[in-house]
Amino acid sequence: MKTSELAGRQLDAWVAKALGEEPGTAYTEEWPNFDRVQEREAIHVAPMPGKNYQWCAIVVGRPGGRLPEGRGGWVEGQNPRLAVGRAIVSARFGGKSMDDEDSKIRRNLIAVSSVILVLAWLKVPLDLVGERLLGVASKEGFNLSAKRVRAAALVLLVYLTLRFRFSNEQQEGMKTLRAEYVGAERRTLKRWLALELACFTRFGWKMPVLGDPRERISVARRKQNSVEAVVPFVEISLNDAILGTRDPAGQFIPSTRKVTAHIKYFARIEGGDAPMPLVPFEFELSWLQRLSLSSVSILWLTIYSKASTFFMTPWVLSFAAIGLTSRRMWQVW
Incomplete structure (x- = not known):
């Protein structure tokens, strides 16, 4: 409907x-x-x-x-x-079909996968369960083939997995999950850079990502044609950071490696400490930094994201059940 x-x-x-x-x-x-x-x-x-x-x-x-x-x-x-x-x-x-089939597919996939995994953990043969369910255990001369029972279970799992893969609920869930991942990635990046700037302000260490922020600010001020390129810094902090750059027309271009950060700082000038204009600068993440950023973001999604728990649970259970059933069927054959 x-x-x-x-x-x-x-x-x-x-x-x-x-x-x-x-x-x-x-x-x-x-x-x-x-x-x-x-x-x-x-x-x-x-x-x-x-x-x-x-x-x-x-x-x-x-x-x-x-x-x-x-x-x-x-x-x-x-x-x-x-x-x-x-x-x-x-x-x-959306304006698509509003039947309850999508939620039923997810429920059935979780139920079937969980039952197969629990039976395997309890070491209960699938053919014995099939005989009990079909009521043919008492019929003389009739025995269910273990090969066929496992093959039927594997076909059922694959069918439910594919139905869930192309369901509207799965597609909407993946959109939500991607949006949450982008948000988690940005939060992680901002906290990372803010921590580096805090350590630099307190200890004066050269940071792994930002390096020496004073040099970056000086270069950025020269690009802005600032008369005073180098000033004595009192405090440096992060205003904003995002994965992406802007083209000459000012349009934002998302990126997985390039970062645009805006730094705010106080400088010591005549008359006391004064806030200076925001300094934008761009830099690229190395593959190791990019891997660390993605890993922390994925870990956050796994622990705190409702969408991750709701939509990844069927996938984890189904793949585990399919792998186990395939292995058992290979052993029987």
Whole structure:
């Protein structure tokens, strides 16, 4: 069923899921705080003359809102509540099929993989389990082949894994995971450079990534045609850092190696210490620094990211079960 076809209790359930609220509210019949939701999420709804005055709604979204900005399109409905409900679901989940099959595929993949791994850990033969499940253990002269049982389990695992791989839930989850990885990478980079600058300010050590910040600031000031290229520094700290550079037109270009950092510092001049203008400079990470940055970011995702736990668990379990089943089948053959 497409988003434009949702109605009644099914639409109510999807709206609650999209807004992160408890299910049970009849949004399509009596929507609590309907006007407030429209204002908070920047939702426009009106009858369209070009569609025979059919109600149409679109979610524009606001920074910090519950719905993504600019994700949805115009969605029709027989009344304002129906149009707004469909627009919310479309903005959150897209306009594709809204069946529950995706969540069932993930659940089934986890269940089948977990059962196979637990049976292997308990050393319970799969053919014995198959006989019990099919009720053929008591039939005389009938024995399930261990080879065929393992082959059937392997085919089932591969089928569920492929279904999950191409499901809408997996694709949306990977987008969320990539966005969280980029954020974790940037936070790690900023903390790394801030720590280096703090150590340099206190001890005067030459840093592994930034080297001597005074030299970088002096070069940057010369590029800015500053009259005073070298000044006595009192304190140096990081204002911002991001993976990427800017072209001559000022457009940002993402990169995995090049870093653009902005340093702020205080200089000792006549009359006391004074803050100086931000100094931007660019540099490249070595392969070892890049590997360290990626490793720390991945470790953060593994421990703290909800998306990582939610979407990587089926993959870990399925690959472990497929590997174990393939090994056992190879031994039997």
